[in-house]
Amino acid sequence: MNRPYAEVIGDPIAHSKSPLIHGFWLKALGIDADYRATHVTPEGLPAYFADRRADPAWRGCNITVPHKLLALDHIEDRGDVRHTIGAINLAFRAEDGAVIGTNTDGAGFYAPIADLPLAAAPVTVVGAGGAARAILFALSRVGVGPVTILNRSPLKGAGLLSTFGLKGRVLPLDAPIPPCALLVNASTLGMAGQPPFVPDLSALPDDAVVYDIVYAPLETPLLAAARARDLDTVDGLEMLVGQAAVAFEILFGRAPPHERDEELRGLLTA
Missing domain, CATH: 3.40.50.720 (NAD(P)-binding Rossmann-like Domain)
Known part of the structure; x- marks a missing residue:
């Protein structure tokens, strides 16, 4: 079976610190999975979600600019995020195989x-x-x-x-x-x-x-x-790490090791 993975998508995406954050937590907890950054343009969103739905190793993706509104058209909105927050920053595969959107930014x-x-x-x-x-x-x-x-x-x-x-x-x-x-x-x-x-x-x-x-x-x-x-x-790391922590637990089923928060911040600011 292919190694489980999740990712962050955006346009641009090279600046994202999400792979460092999630990678740090995966290693700290000994979870055998990957987390990567993937460049996806607005035009490429339909094909991206179609491809990932067909890949059983894909756990989900964090979503950054400019896709937080556009991605709503490509996922199931079981929590009615469209009519509350109106934007998603996380898509994940549910136990029944559906790809569901939610928002951990708030x-x-x-x-x-x-x-x-x-x-x-x-x-x-x-x-x-x-x-x-x-x-x-x-x-x-x-x-x-x-x-x-x-x-x-x-x-x-x-x-x-x-x-x-x-x-x-x-x-x-x-x-x-x-x-x-x-x-x-x-x-x-x-x-x-x-x-x-x-x-x-x-x-x-x-x-x-x-x-x-x-x-x-x-x-x-x-x-x-x-x-x-x-x-x-x-600063922006506070919100970034906070929303990532909620997303990590959804994607990988484990809470991040918060006792190592200072170590993580040191890596992010190095």
Whole structure:
């Protein structure tokens, strides 16, 4: 029997740290399986899922930009993710052989800030793509508000506020950052190969938290600006490892060895 494997798909994909994370956990737990990165274009998604369905060794795949919305058309949506979060970041083979989609981004995003008093707190989110949907879904569950979305498309941002029952407003991407308890960059701005995101943070209170989900590079201009103001920060590795942990347990049936989290972070930042 072929060796079991899972993978991460995206376009581009070379920057992904998922193979390092999952490979570290597989080795630590002694699981005889592989995890790889596979470049898949939007046009190639139908053929990709058709091929993997026919491969019994395939456990599933993590899904990154730009496929988090497109992949919904190629999987079974038994948890009705389409009408809640509206995007998936994981497809996996169920016990009955079906390929099912789910989203672990929300849980991964929220884990590092679970202790913050966010109920009724003002929040600003940059972006309105698949990651932003998962983040807004998580934030709506803890009753934040009002929420300001900065996005190129005001209509798309307003649609997300409505979808998740959040009160707030939508501003252009270059609008000044308003006072808020939590600022989240849920866009690709600041990612390697993308324009930087360097907003003026002067309106943020001293106890605000700045959270950038970009992890390549880890030290983004946004986080550097936040640290220069001595604000608390959360970097992209926190969400990346958090969502990966949920996915790993689904794909391989074992919880990651969290007692080795610091060792893993050292590898990811080397």
